[in-house]
Amino acid sequence: MFSNFEPGATSLGNLLVPIVTKLPKNTSLSALRYDLNAGVPDSGSLPAEQLAASAVEVLRNDPAGALTYGGQQGYEPLRAWIAKSEGMKAGLSLGSDTVSITSGSAHGLENIALTFVAEGDPVIVGAPTYPGAIRTFRARGAKLISVRQDDNGIDPGELATVLKALTAGGTPAKLIYIVPNYDNPTGVTLPLARREELVDLASKHHALIVEDDAYAGLDIDGPAPASLFEVAEGRGVIRLGTFSKTIASGLRVAWVIAEPHITAALVHMRFDNGASPFLHRVVLSYLETDHYQKHVRHLQAIYRERRDAMASALTEYAEPYVRFRLPAGGFFFWLELNEPLTAAAVFSAAIKNEVAVTPGAMYFADQGGDRSLRLVFSALPPEDIRNAIYQLAQAMIEVSNQVR
Ligand SMILES: Cc1ncc(COP(=O)(O)O)c(C=O)c1O
Numbered sequence: 209m210f211s212n213f214e215p216g217a218t219s220l221g222n223l224l225v226p227i228v229t230k231l232p233k234n235t236s237l238s239a240l241r242y243d244l245n246a247g248v249p250d251s252g253s254l255p256a257e258q259l260a261a262s263a264v265e266v267l268r269n270d271p272a273g274a275l276t277y278g279g280q281q282g283y284e285p286l287r288a289w290i291a292k293s294e295g296m297k298a299g300l301s302l303g304s305d306t307v308s309i310t311s312g313s314a315h316g317l318e319n320i321a322l323t324f325v326a327e328g329d330p331v332i333v334g335a336p337t338y339p340g341a342i343r344t345f346r347a348r349g350a351k352l353i354s355v356r357q358d359d360n361g362i363d364p365g366e367l368a369t370v371l372k373a374l375t376a377g378g379t380p381a382k383l384i385y386i387v388p389n390y391d392n393p394t395g396v397t398l399p400l401a402r403r404e405e406l407v408d409l410a411s412k413h414h415a416l417i418v419e420d421d422a423y424a425g426l427d428i429d430g431p432a433p434a435s436l437f438e439v440a441e442g443r444g445v446i447r448l449g450t451f452s453k454t455i456a457s458g459l460r461v462a463w464v465i466a467e468p469h470i471t472a473a474l475v476h477m478r479f480d481n482g483a484s485p486f487l488h489r490v491v492l493s494y495l496e497t498d499h500y501q502k503h504v505r506h507l508q509a510i511y512r513e514r515r516d517a518m519a520s521a522l523t524e525y526a527e528p529y530v531r532f533r534l535p536a537g538g539f540f541f542w543l544e545l546n547e548p549l550t551a552a553a554v555f556s557a558a559i560k561n562e563v564a565v566t567p568g569a570m571y572f573a574d575q576g577g578d579r580s581l582r583l584v585f586s587a588l589p590p591e592d593i594r595n596a597i598y599q600l601a602q603a604m605i606e607v608s609n610q611v612r
Pocket of ligand 1: 247311312313314315338340387392420422449450451452457461462
């Protein structure tokens with residue numbers, strides 16, 4: 209019946225205008241021998257057995273609760289667990305009304321954009337920043353304003369100038385989006401002093417901070433500084449957390465925590481009939497075992513070994529070609545390529561050597577990243593990381609010889 213159907217033959221182009229055509233294309237690199245592109249956890253450590261036991265327990269003990277609609281805000285006992293854990297970290301007493309559970313923090317970001325951003329609203333992001341945030345805010349029609357990131361994260365001087373200009377121009381910034389710990393893509397952790405400056409600036413200019421702490425808990429060199437949420441004593445900061453990195457990204461269980469009236473506004477703007485009541489119960493049952501804490505410590509140990517393997521291989525094989533900082537946690541290294549190397553040339557040469565990396569330009573809302581690459585250290589065992597970096601360095605040598 210559909211033999212004449214040709215995808216793209218309809219006037220989809222018109223239907224998709226204006227937003228989709230403005231978005232960057234999704235990248236997908238084929239399964240090369242060494243994948244340093246996909247920001248995924250160690251697949252061998254996924255706690256499948258424990259989750260299976262929790263799933264059985266939930267279905268036996270609470271089938272009706274697990275298998276029917278559960279409401280927009282998410283399973284209250286899981287929200288209470290998250291509020292208690294976040295409250296203990298931040299030194300605040302938080303109720304379950306501060307939390308809403310989302311289908312991944314990607315969904316949380318979308319919910320925030322839907323609630324707070326209208327066409328043309330200024331939203332501040334880092335240069336570089338997480339591309340999912342660029343897509344989400346842009347899809348809402350936000351006017352993205354990039355602020356430089358240096359070795360210590362977002363530059364507070366430049367941020368102050370930008371905020372001042374926006375306020376003076378009568379279009380104050382709505383949101384400031386920040387990944388404060390083990391940033392994706394830079395790997396940088398914002399020092400406490402900058403967190404304090406950032407909170408002061410945001411409150412002075414009445415901008416909401418969106419603190420995306422996707423890599424929370426994946427500390428390699430000791431605990432991260434106080435969160436922006438803690439520094440601000442819970443006011444004016446919308447904090448995103450996720451179980452994607454510390455349990456499993458396939459669960460799609462994450463949360464947004466904020467002042468109760470902000471959380472209520474976010475929940476009001478949801479039209480998804482809530483995320484999965486079944487998985488909320490499974491996650492809570494798993495969190496209540498003592499496995500979770502042990503599992504996070506296990507991940508920290510694995511990632512420390514992998515981070516160190518990548519750092520030493522980069523020093524050994526690629527030192528003349530790159531500069532990098534040591535990330536104190538998370539998944540990522542950010543490489544600055546020395547001249548004459550460009551990210552585009554190294555990216556292509558690396559593919560021929562079976563190594564997938566991510567070109568830096570992906571992470572900029574405006575121009576930038578032509579001499580940067582993001583590398584993932586979480587996914588591969590140390591031996592593969594060493595081989596991958598060796599192959600990547602060979603690609604850099606080839607490119608460097610071609611342009612001389
Ligand atoms: C900074 C950042 N925020 C959000 C996400 C999305 O995470 P989730 O799986 O919870 O949707 C990611 C995933 O890579 C991320 O790096």
